[in-house]
Amino acid sequence: MELKLLTPLKTGDVKLANRVVMAPLTRCRTAEPDNVPTELNAEYYAQRASAGLIISEATQISRSGQGYAGSAGLYTDAQEAGWKKVVDAVHAKGGKMSAQLWHVGRMSHAYFQEKGGAPVAPSAIAAEGSKCNIVLDNGTHAFVPCDKPRALSIEEIGKIVGQYRDSAARAVRAGFDFVEEHAANGYLLQQFQATNTNRRTDKYGGPLVNRARLTLEVLDAMLEVVDKEKLGVRLSPYFNINGIADAEPEQMALYLADEFSKRGIAYLSIAEPSWVGGISLTETFKKKIREAFSGVLIYAGEYTPEKAEEAVNSGLADAIGFGRLYIANPDLVERIRQGGPYNVPDRSTFYTAGSKGYTDYPALSKT
Numbered sequence: 261m262e263l264k265l266l267t268p269l270k271t272g273d274v275k276l277a278n279r280v281v282m283a284p285l286t287r288c289r290t291a292e293p294d295n296v297p298t299e300l301n302a303e304y305y306a307q308r309a310s311a312g313l314i315i316s317e318a319t320q321i322s323r324s325g326q327g328y329a330g331s332a333g334l335y336t337d338a339q340e341a342g343w344k345k346v347v348d349a350v351h352a353k354g355g356k357m358s359a360q361l362w363h364v365g366r367m368s369h370a371y372f373q374e375k376g377g378a379p380v381a382p383s384a385i386a387a388e389g390s391k392c393n394i395v396l397d398n399g400t401h402a403f404v405p406c407d408k409p410r411a412l413s414i415e416e417i418g419k420i421v422g423q424y425r426d427s428a429a430r431a432v433r434a435g436f437d438f439v440e441e442h443a444a445n446g447y448l449l450q451q452f453q454a455t456n457t458n459r460r461t462d463k464y465g466g467p468l469v470n471r472a473r474l475t476l477e478v479l480d481a482m483l484e485v486v487d488k489e490k491l492g493v494r495l496s497p498y499f500n501i502n503g504i505a506d507a508e509p510e511q512m513a514l515y516l517a518d519e520f521s522k523r524g525i526a527y528l529s530i531a532e533p534s535w536v537g538g539i540s541l542t543e544t545f546k547k548k549i550r551e552a553f554s555g556v557l558i559y560a561g562e563y564t565p566e567k568a569e570e571a572v573n574s575g576l577a578d579a580i581g582f583g584r585l586y587i588a589n590p591d592l593v594e595r596i597r598q599g600g601p602y603n604v605p606d607r608s609t610f611y612t613a614g615s616k617g618y619t620d621y622p623a624l625s626k627t
């Protein structure tokens with residue numbers, strides 16, 4: 261009997277071949293210093309094109325929004341052209357792809373900031389114990405503590421909203437099937453959402469609706485240039501690393517899910533926190549999310565193919581994102597169809613340069 265995970269899923273006028281999603285994965289392998297996607301990146305994504313949907317690695321909307329050397333950008337013509345080659349390669353193999361747009365906020369370093377200034381955030385609160393990745397004078401990459409940020413002015417917040425809009429327009433021009441707002445994992449938008457990282461006293465801080473405001477303003481700006489049926493958002497309720505300790509994670513997720521639903525966007529992708537030591541999201545919580553959001557729901561976090569099949573059969577998820585399994589198994593869909601075997605991901609090459617641990621994981625026929 262065919263697995264439901266391998267059956268098609270329609271969202272808007274886009275038909276996904278199956279419900280296996282390649283979760284967004286930062287791999288730090290674009291061309292430095294301009295963060296332009298390369299032929300190697302195109303090869304990596306094209307190898308994984310049998311996924312129902314590939315979500316790109318997080319892609320910064322500005323240099324100031326970067327926190328990891330080698331992560332991709334989408335704010336220059338060269339980056340747009342680089343992404344077009346990647347998307348064309350995925351389309352040539354019949355795949356569909358979403359562009360995940362991010363701003364890291366305080367998860368950054370003077371290295372990425374104009375004139376070596378402080379990174380930006382809702383409030384001047386450091387992400388204690390968090391690391392970003394910079395290029396040293398000798399050309400090697402190194403993980404270093406993030407720098408203490410400064411609080412954004414209202415005018416600067418408006419500029420960031422505009423940068424999301426511009427980047428989203430570039431994503432459409434590059435041919436992406438979807439564009440995703442990265443509002444998860446302790447980066448800028450979740451820094452605004454969470455009670456402990458947002459101490460503002462203006463319209464972006466205080467009550468929940470104010471803390472949610474920037475996430476929705478960004479989405480509305482993206483909606484000006486992307487069809488609603490081509491838009492997605494990623495949230496990570498109960499996420500508890502990168503210095504996030506939100507007192508109202510459920511309320512925030514439900515409020516936002518409802519607002520996303522009103523706007524009729526294509527999908528909501530939920531990053532479950534258990535893979536980084538957080539709680540397991542309960543069935544009760546997932547039911548509430550299902551009620552609040554009428555579009556496609558994608559969950560990711562420590563799913564085995566068996567657990568993923570259960571999740572889509574339960575009706576609480578429409579599709580499942582696989583992260584580390586996709587790093588190691590370019591032909592994950594075929595492997596799921598055959599019941600395995602699965603290559604094991606090598607953590608030591610998650611964020612290193614070159615093809616090792618990137619495009620050299622064997623497909624089944626070559627195993």
Ligand SMILES: Cc1cc2nc3c(=O)[nH]c(=O)nc-3n(C[C@H](O)[C@H](O)[C@H](O)COP(=O)(O)O)c2cc1C
Binds near residue numbers: 284285317535562582
């Ligand atoms: C190397 C690596 C890079 C990641 N990069 C991103 C990213 O760019 N954007 C994002 O939203 N999540 C990112 N994640 C989280 C994954 O999308 C996913 O939620 C997580 O790996 C849990 O799924 P898994 O247990 O199937 O690996 C990353 C995870 C890993 C391991």
